[in-house]
Amino acid sequence: MPSPFILDRSSVTQIMAWVLVALLPGIGAYVWLFGPGILVTLTLATVTALAAETAMLKARGYPAKPFLTDLSAIVTAWLLALSLPSLAPWWLIITGTLFAIVVAKHLYGGLGQNIFNPAMIGYAVLIVSFPVQMTQWAGPLELTSLDSSGVHLTLAQSAAVIFGSDLPKATLDAITMATPLDVLRTGLHQQMTGVGFEWLAAAFLLGGLLLWALRIISWQVPLAFLAGIWLTAGFLHFFDAGRFGAPWFHLFTPSVMLCAFFIATDPVSGATTPRGKLVFGLGAGFLTMVIRTWGGFPDGVAFAILLMNVCVPLIDQYTQPRIYGGARKEPRA
């Protein structure tokens, strides 16, 4: 065995565990806003992901233990679950998770080999295939409680909805509304301010800052992504404030914060050079706003990330940094 003979204490498991921990504030806010239904979704996605991971590792002839304990499958499951509508039906959750783990991750070669972000592939497949189910969001607690019978669903009730049992009609009406982003698109956002989405965004931001403080993510990607959103939104708002939301409003949406700190920062499918990370983040932010504004889907984050994933090899190649003692400018074509 050659040198070095010592290692610091980091591990893939440790990194993934911190990512999960950093998601907890967001999950907490989610429960507070939408009720405990998300916990059912998270559990279902986690179980599906671990089962799919085990089966695929076995099929590919890899030992299950070191790869299951790296926790990467759970991270994918949680990120997908948090992107889904809060009371999405069970089959939607399973389909998305299976697609993420089996196709986007393992068919591309497993951990470290996937060129696309698995959670975003899962999301994209679902929104393209099941647009109706993917755009029915339960409103936040404050909104639903304005309704006649708008009470928080209990964990059992949430599970019942997710697994397809019937609910009283009134409750169903209360929980079915356009997605927060649809609301944004249709200009209803005035009502939305102050009802809690900012709190969810803030909770994701908090978790993200923890990851940055632990140096698990770099500053470049989140900052560039947020800058991309803000600049594009600001540009649009400047020209037509009536049609386009204020930049700060676009920034403080949960999907943007989740993406900035947890999705765009996925190291496997993202750019690796410092400048490349800036390009990746800016591009993803810009594309998110473009798709949000002119695209046919309620949100652009998933497609923006996938489009930037495609560009990663190119970005990396053209943003190679200067090496120690190297020329100031690399004459690379």
Add this chain to the structure above:
Amino acid sequence: MSRELFTFKGGVHPSGHKEASNTRPIHPAPLPKTLVIPLRQHIGNPAKPRVSVGERVLKGQMIAAASGAISTAVHASSSGVVTAIDEQPVPHISGLADLCITIKTDGRDEWIPHAPLDYQTMTAADLRLRLRDMGLAGLGGAVFPSAVKLDPGTAQTCPTLIINGGECEPWITCDDVLMRSHADEILQGTAIMRHLLGSSEILIGIEDNKPEALDAMRAAAAKLDFAVEVIAVPACYPGGGAKQMIETLTGKQVPSGKLSTDIGIQVFNVGTAHALARAVHHGEPLISRLVTVTGHVLRPQNFEVLIGTPMHLLITLAGDREGMSGVLMGGPMMGMPMPDLEVPVIKATNCILVKSDALFPPLPRALPCIRCTRCADACPAELQPQELFRFAKAGDFGRAQEYHLFDCIECGCCSYVCPSHIPLVDFYRYAKSEIWAHEKDKQAADLARERHEFRLFRQEREKAEKAEKLAAKAQAKRAELTATPAASGAATPTEADAKKALIAAALARAQAKKAEAAPQNTDNLSPDTQHEIAEIEARRAKILELARQPLESEEKT
């Protein structure tokens, strides 16, 4: 200290474990019964034996002489009889045996006559020749022949001289205790270096985790009649690497593929300065050095060890313990495992690190790279280790070279921080050796092709000559027969000459073109490898010259 320090990029902070061995005083290791002294202890050509089996040698006697420009001599570390000159196991990563001189010591430890050198009255060239004959080589680990480094060359002077007391590798403390106990001699050596290099600025960099060494060196420096700055630098591995030390102290980076002397800086290890002082002021060649014996032993400490002493002797001396899981020469970051404890201490042996599973747990199973780029953040050469790994693993060595594989100093920081526990440095070593092997094959192929081309040319030429002769003969015959004036007879040889000149010119053109098109991938190699390759090139050039000679003589006739 008023001096502004700079930070190099990257680096890691493994725990030092220095206190294990740096509190005990230096202990002289006993004279072993046999000394096995390898002829290749330094970078460059191995030394050539000057003694024969059965011959009695004295302590300090040159038993093998330097050969070639980059080489240095080897000496008997004690008096005794040469019992063998053959291949013995040596401390080398390959585990292969190498040529050694074995001396059965007689216990008398009898010195050869030796006297101090008056270095100030000698010419620099003479002094360097003497130092080469005294076997001086860099004791920091690279063992580059010191006489070569003490030659400022065409630049005449080397403005900045850095004495490196960084010693950033965990566990190793031989430089630390040397500075604590022999600061005056280190500075005497520094004075000689300053004299030879004509340096005006002398900086001594010592990591701030060695306060006692800093104090001792400052006190010694204050006594000198020239200015020396003793500077505490932040402890950060590999801050004791020459390039990193240069950047920390001066803010300058050594351009990729160049030497530090190209930017007017030369760096020596404190141990080398001490050995130089011993050589000049006492006439003692390099026959011993300080070795840290630490890790899983009862009494970790530093020994003054004769070159050629078997390593197991030192481990016994420091108190061997149950549960030894291996022995490294050097530190845990860049050290190499010893296949056999019979191997001798050589000039490069700064540390013998005894491993145990408790101190050095077996490395966990490697997972795939997740491109987290912690390696890139830790890389002091500012490379993209994750990309190099990808290319090396895929066998895409050309791309690896494009991404500056040969700027990698193999410090091990990338492997140290890798959360997937990938032995990254291993992949780089593999890629480098593959490229070198390919390079050698290519050179051999080039030589073979040149030989073949020359053979074809020669055959062509012989054919032409034969034809010429036949034609001349025929003509002569015809002339004889027909008695016609041979007006055309003169034209044939002229034509042949012209043809020959054309062939020669074309050959020269082709060769020039080939030389131009030769790959430049040797640019980024370490100086040592470059020297090695330069030598191979020189040999090749000589062979080519020999091959061309008949052609030239042919042209003259």
